[in-house]
Amino acid sequence: MLTNYSAYKDLYLKCFTDDTEQDAEFLFETVLKKAERVCEYENGTPIAMLFLMDCRVQTKTESLPFYYLYAACTHPDHRGKGLMSKLLEKAKQKSLADGKMGIFLKPATPSLFDFYAKSGFEPFFKYTKISCSAKQFLSNIEIKKAIAPITQMTLKEWQMRRYEPLGLLTDIYADFEGDLFYSAAAGCTSVFAGGAAIVYELRGDTLLVKEAFCRKGNEKALLSLTGAVLLMLRRENIELRLPAVYSDDAFVGLDPKTDYFSVIWHNDNLNLSDYEAPYHGFAFD
Ligand SMILES: CC(C)(COP(=O)(O)OP(=O)(O)OC[C@H]1O[C@@H](n2cnc3c(N)ncnc32)[C@H](O)[C@@H]1OP(=O)(O)O)[C@@H](O)C(=O)NCCC(=O)NCCS
Known part of the structure; x- marks a missing residue:
């Protein structure tokens, strides 16, 4: 549990400029402080981060453990150096080590679908x-x-x-x-x-x-x-x-x-083409 999240909140607000201080405070207080996080630091200060929350993907017969990825961002001064791609790789390894089948997330903008595709995240939920x-x-x-x-x-x-x-x-x-x-x-x-x-x-x-x-x-x-x-x-x-x-x-x-609507990465135990009506539903947006 993150007890002092102010440096992470500062980075969040620097990157998600549409959000207010209250939006960020609410998110950290309700879910992000309890989530797993994967970060890159410079002199002890986070410069790139993402959060992983326990979530399940439900099929007709099974409830599958997944991580839902949220608030992925890199400080504007450090973008384009491969930091987020590196964190996504770490997140994938972590998800498997933690017994999850994979990770899904809603890209913040349509153009980011291509960015996540480079790290193996496929468009899935519609x-x-x-x-x-x-x-x-x-x-x-x-x-x-x-x-x-x-x-x-x-x-x-x-x-x-x-x-x-x-x-x-x-x-x-x-x-x-x-x-x-x-x-x-x-x-x-x-x-x-x-x-x-x-x-x-x-x-x-x-x-x-x-x-x-x-x-x-x-x-x-x-x-x-x-x-x-x-x-x-x-x-x-x-x-x-x-x-x-x-x-x-x-x-x-x-x-x-x-x-x-969103993209997914999974260990190879899920055949995405088996599903006709994948639905994400509520998202943090
Ligand atoms: C998206 C973001 C996390 C990428 O972080 P990063 O550390 O610069 O990522 P990398 O260096 O690993 O990769 C950079 C690539 O992302 C691409 N990218 C960044 N923002 C993009 C966008 N909005 N749409 C499409 N591509 C984007 C860059 O063009 C670059 O492409 P290239 O590898 O072909 O040159 C960062 O730009 C950011 O924090 N953006 C604002 C917050 C945000 O939208 N987060 C995503 C939430 S889903």
């Missing part, structure tokens, strides 16, 4: 994203007044209830437990109605739906619920993230895009 203005969204969906009333769930309820749709809709998913789940879900609200459920947060002018489920064929209820929340919260834009299992036909006019 998602479908609908990203548009509230006007476009609302003009392409039907809000059913008659759907069941919108009910709010606590995050604890959501954490327990999401396993059912996860198991039904996907064949492999990342399972964030305990502190990891609560840290990733902090600030989110979860609601359900009409057989659909969404978890959202507000990001400026955008309603960001970080997770959304419904039974296949019931997508209208999901859109209706999202639309009702959008109207209630009066945001300009919406980003809706879904497991990549629904037909695009359900989202006509909304321009859904399916893409890779």
Whole structure:
């Protein structure tokens, strides 16, 4: 356990410039101080670091031990010297020594998929994203007044209830437990109605739906619920993230895009091509 993490937090804030001091403090206090870390130091001060958190990858039959990698960064004065590539190699060795099957992570930007590929991390978990203005969204969906009333769930309820749709809709998913789940879900609200459920947060002018489920064929209820929340919260834009299992036909006019969400590296005991619907779900972003 890291008792004094101020030097690590300073490096984090120097590298992740969109995050505030409060964001960083929350992350270190809730999860990073307890995580395993792999670092490079200069005169005792960290100049490159990454954190590894215990996590599981769930298939239809097994719960596989993995590390989730987060907050990888190199001080701007030391970039391009191979430090992060070296730390990734060390992290891979550590994951095997610690009895994990591998590591997965969500690259902070799309361009970083190539960077991680050089260290053997393959694109794997997918998602479908609908990203548009509230006007476009609302003009392409039907809000059913008659759907069941919108009910709010606590995050604890959501954490327990999401396993059912996860198991039904996907064949492999990342399972964030305990502190990891609560840290990733902090600030989110979860609601359900009409057989659909969404978890959202507000990001400026955008309603960001970080997770959304419904039974296949019931997508209208999901859109209706999202639309009702959008109207209630009066945001300009919406980003809706879904497991990549629904037909695009359900989202006509909304321009859904399916893409890779995160990358994985594993010991050779997992055959990634066996899986049709790999889903990452909640991420720290
Ligand atoms: C990404 C980062 C960790 C790389 O650290 P580093 O110690 O410079 O990495 P290395 O020296 O091993 O590798 C450098 C390579 O990364 C590439 N790279 C760095 N940032 C990149 C980006 N945003 N997109 C694509 N490639 C990137 C460099 O172009 C360089 O490529 P090259 O090897 O072909 O010359 C560092 O740039 C950083 O801290 N960025 C800000 C925080 C961040 O985004 N972290 C990633 C979180 S998922």
